Amino acid sequence: MIETARLTIERRDAAGTISPETFEVPYEPGQSVLDGLRWIRVNRDPTLAFRYSCLNANACKECMMEVDGEVVYACLARLEPREMKVAPLHNKPLVRDLVTEIAPPPERLHGKKR
Numbered sequence: 001m002i003e004t005a006r007l008t009i010e011r012r013d014a015a016g017t018i019s020p021e022t023f024e025v026p027y028e029p030g031q032s033v034l035d036g037l038r039w040i041r042v043n044r045d046p047t048l049a050f051r052y053s054c055l056n057a058n059a060c061k062e063c064m065m066e067v068d069g070e071v072v073y074a075c076l077a078r079l080e081p082r083e084m085k086v087a088p089l090h091n092k093p094l095v096r097d098l099v100t101e102i103a104p105p106p107e108r109l110h111g112k113k114r
Contacts, residue, residue, distance in 0.1 A: 003027040005083040007036050010087035011097045021045075027081045034063055034074040037086070037098075049097035050074070058110070064089060065098050 005027040009018045023044055025036040033054055041048045052063040054075050063074040066087040074086075092100035 003080045005036055005081055005085040006033075007033070007040065008083060008085050009037075009040075009098065010085065011048075012094050013096060018019060018092065019101060022083070027079060030105070031079040032075050033065075033067055033072070033077040033079050033084065033086065036079045049099045050093070051102075063104060064100075064102065066090065089092050 003026075004024045006022055006024055008020055008022045009034055013019075023036075023040045025039050027094055037048065037050050041050075050063070050065070050073065054060060054063065061073070066073060066085075066089060067073070067074070067077050068085050071089065086098065087104075088094055088098045089100045092102060094100055
């Protein structure tokens, strides 16, 4: 029998409407929450929005989100064979689903012109 992790994702749209959705993810020791989210996007829901750059751009802080109410890097938070609640950062402007605006205002493309 294959163990599974259950990720309940607090999906939000730009209007702030919250739609929790639960996904069963195959669990293997050592996996990260980011691994689980990537599995969901490939195998269950290609529309799930989350951000990460560690694998291609050598940049960090892109995968920050809340897991079980705690702010974590999804790449470092360990996936566990239980239900885990995943939500966007509540103190940042929401883009969609788990994606929040993390760039400082002067660095945003839609920021004030100089």
